[in-house]
Amino acid sequence: MAEAKRSDALIIGSGIGGCIPALLLADKGFDVLVITRASEPAETNTYYAQGGIIFKGKDDSPDTLVKDIMRAGAGLSLQRSAELMAELGPSLVESLLINKYRVPFSRTSNGELELSLEGGHSLPRVIHANDSTGKAIEDTLIKEVHNHPRIQLLTNATAIDLLTLSHHSKNRLSVYEPETCVGAYVFDRTNNQVIRCIAPNTILATGGVGNIFARSTNPPGARGDGIAMAARTNARVINAEYIQFHPTTFEHKDSPPFLISEAVRGAGARLVHNNGEPFMQRYEPEWKDLAPRDIVARSIVKEMLERDVPCVYLDLRSYIHETDIKERFPNIYNHCSQYGIDITTDLVPVVPAAHYSCGGVWTDEWGCTTVNGLYAVGEVSCTGVHGANRLASTSLLEGLVWGYQAAEHIMKRAQDNRSLDHDDIPPWQDTGTEIPDPALIQQDMNVIRNIMWNYVGLVRTTRRLGRALRELRNLHTEIENFYQISKINDNLIGLRNAAEAAIIIAHAAWKNKKSMGCHYRE
Numbered sequence: 444m445a446e447a448k449r450s451d452a453l454i455i456g457s458g459i460g461g462c463i464p465a466l467l468l469a470d471k472g473f474d475v476l477v478i479t480r481a482s483e484p485a486e487t488n489t490y491y492a493q494g495g496i497i498f499k500g501k502d503d504s505p506d507t508l509v510k511d512i513m514r515a516g517a518g519l520s521l522q523r524s525a526e527l528m529a530e531l532g533p534s535l536v537e538s539l540l541i542n543k544y545r546v547p548f549s550r551t552s553n554g555e556l557e558l559s560l561e562g563g564h565s566l567p568r569v570i571h572a573n574d575s576t577g578k579a580i581e582d583t584l585i586k587e588v589h590n591h592p593r594i595q596l597l598t599n600a601t602a603i604d605l606l607t608l609s610h611h612s613k614n615r616l617s618v619y620e621p622e623t624c625v626g627a628y629v630f631d632r633t634n635n636q637v638i639r640c641i642a643p644n645t646i647l648a649t650g651g652v653g654n655i656f657a658r659s660t661n662p663p664g665a666r667g668d669g670i671a672m673a674a675r676t677n678a679r680v681i682n683a684e685y686i687q688f689h690p691t692t693f694e695h696k697d698s699p700p701f702l703i704s705e706a707v708r709g710a711g712a713r714l715v716h717n718n719g720e721p722f723m724q725r726y727e728p729e730w731k732d733l734a735p736r737d738i739v740a741r742s743i744v745k746e747m748l749e750r751d752v753p754c755v756y757l758d759l760r761s762y763i764h765e766t767d768i769k770e771r772f773p774n775i776y777n778h779c780s781q782y783g784i785d786i787t788t789d790l791v792p793v794v795p796a797a798h799y800s801c802g803g804v805w806t807d808e809w810g811c812t813t814v815n816g817l818y819a820v821g822e823v824s825c826t827g828v829h830g831a832n833r834l835a836s837t838s839l840l841e842g843l844v845w846g847y848q849a850a851e852h853i854m855k856r857a858q859d860n861r862s863l864d865h866d867d868i869p870p871w872q873d874t875g876t877e878i879p880d881p882a883l884i885q886q887d888m889n890v891i892r893n894i895m896w897n898y899v900g901l902v903r904t905t906r907r908l909g910r911a912l913r914e915l916r917n918l919h920t921e922i923e924n925f926y927q928i929s930k931i932n933d934n935l936i937g938l939r940n941a942a943e944a945a946i947i948i949a950h951a952a953w954k955n956k957k958s959m960g961c962h963y964r965e
Contacts, residue, residue, distance in 0.1 A: 573770075
């Protein structure tokens, strides 16, 4: 029988939304357990964020940033959350990322932070580390986590389900108490055992859902684990229909989907056809190529359909100097070069892909969910900031701000934490006996991805969504039966969660008959 792991805080996920509260709590004497399903803890959505993080521009103000967030959110952003981010965010970037952890952001020749302009922003206010900002932040934070004596980092560890007293406690009278999370069952793949991770505070920082779509910019772990686990505990999930599709991912038959950062267009690049003709001015005369992402992505799809072409192109060569391209976008330059595309002389083929979930597990300004003891931070959460469409480079800032807020709330309620006896939670009972067939798992996952891409993608209709729900519900039943009779493994856990997350998103899209932001109904 596996031992139970006790901590003051269990954090599921090791991106910026997980690392920031882990470090802040550990600095205050809390014992923190951070788990990640990846073998390398830096393998997170944060790591792959290219563009940057909002700081503060020349003549900038919190009010100006709030206006930009609200405009991008298509009327659905929560003003008080936008104000919290705008007031607190830049100061936390300065005090934590710049001064305390010393993230190596790009600087000008005179040593000042280099500010970029991105889509939807009224002025340059985004700081970056060339075109690998997320990597610079993630590498820095993971090093701090590794070196902190009060943080235990467990890799190859897949959360199966959240533990709640009403569902799992041996004391059946707990069913009368408010829903309370006390940790998670976690599959330790290194030792091939399920362990009970018991904690009075649990933070979901599991990232997004991009990989339940056929094309995605997200890493493999972004399969909706957090939303699915939270939904099974009856935590409130909102705005799930608002899935942002990034307009520009590199299109090449041999390349995995690779993000071409919006900062490329912020630096001057234009979206064009193979003859070099720009087209965004026809859809958005004011913003052109820097219009909000939902407009740009749908415009690209319309151009592709009307001209019967497999992609459009980004033209850097005509608008950005060759030296600036290589200095500002070395990662993009190197990746495209591997596939025979020189971005200083060639047009870059691009298509849209699923990128970011604007909805998720409902939280308040402290990251608290509707389940006691359960917090959600980052893309898995819905703070209200993103509304119906996320403003560029707000995601890393949201993870920073709400990671800080969650840590502050946990510290304030530390004296209220109930004493938990791990014996109140029974060990995991593995009732499955069959070895799950990887071919069946892969096939089911491909079916989910194709349903979501074709029926719940950039453009949605009543018929498409109805079919999606019928097919997903049938598949969900099959997968749940498959899960119950099979021995546990990571791919099976992911498949179960992907099916659950897909139904949540498709149902939300079906219910919402009004087009808004990145939810577009024909």
